[in-house]
Amino acid sequence: MLEDVKIGDSIAVNGVCLTVTTFGEGIFTADVMAETLARTNLKELRPGSKVNLERALRLGDRLGGHLVSGHVDGIGTIIGTARHDIATLVTVQAPDEVMKYIIKKGSVAIDGTSLTVVDFDRDKFQVSLIPHTAQVTVLGSKKIGDTVNLEADVLGKYIERLLQAREERPVQNSKISQEFLSAHGFL
Structure with a gap:
């Protein structure tokens, strides 16, 4: 390491x-x-x-999960664990600042481990750990009541910010039209 x-x-x-x-x-x-x-x-x-x-990821390294920056968005609490076939389902209660980015089959980092969201509700989400992930990360040894660092997928944050900027500064009537583009050789 x-x-x-x-x-x-x-x-x-x-x-x-x-x-x-x-x-x-x-x-x-x-x-x-x-x-x-x-x-x-x-x-x-x-x-x-x-x-x-x-x-830290080096430029040119292979990506094996979603992009994680190491900037924690909030602290969650493990509120449930259950075995499902070979997997362990882990349910995490999370604050609003994280939940607004959670989507089914989306990505979330829990204590730095990139995982896929299985399901979610208003204030909690669930991930599934394969045996390997449970063995090689601290998440496999966490118990109900333990806290975890949560980082939402960065793409959702960028989309949110772009939409906010659009509301803050609406695009004025543009003079660019199909006719303008055609007259200047773009079409």
Whole structure:
């Protein structure tokens, strides 16, 4: 995990993007500001806590899930788990600032793990963990009542912002028409 790490590199800890400030044999440190502690579940970690670690994506790397920035949108709480065939269904209660981006078969990152939404309701959603995901991520060991960092898919956030900008500054009557484009050689 830490081979070729450099000071200043980004490493996500439970989905929270942190900057490496020092490193040694199998360890690294990062500064964590009050804002990060207030908006994530990192404040609940204790020495020996298991965490998901992920290096930042390099340009040209293969994408295996949705784009995750390490900027947590909210904290959720696990409110249910159930076995379904080989999978474990996990139900997460989430705040409005996350739920507005949740769609069926859409993506969500839970403690940095990119997952597909199985179903959702007004204030909760459900994901399904295959045995491999449950084994290699901290999500497989989480219990009812545990908190998780949530990051919604970035595409929904961009679409929302574009729609807001359109409302804030409506497009004025344009002088560009089909006739204008044709007269200037575009059609």
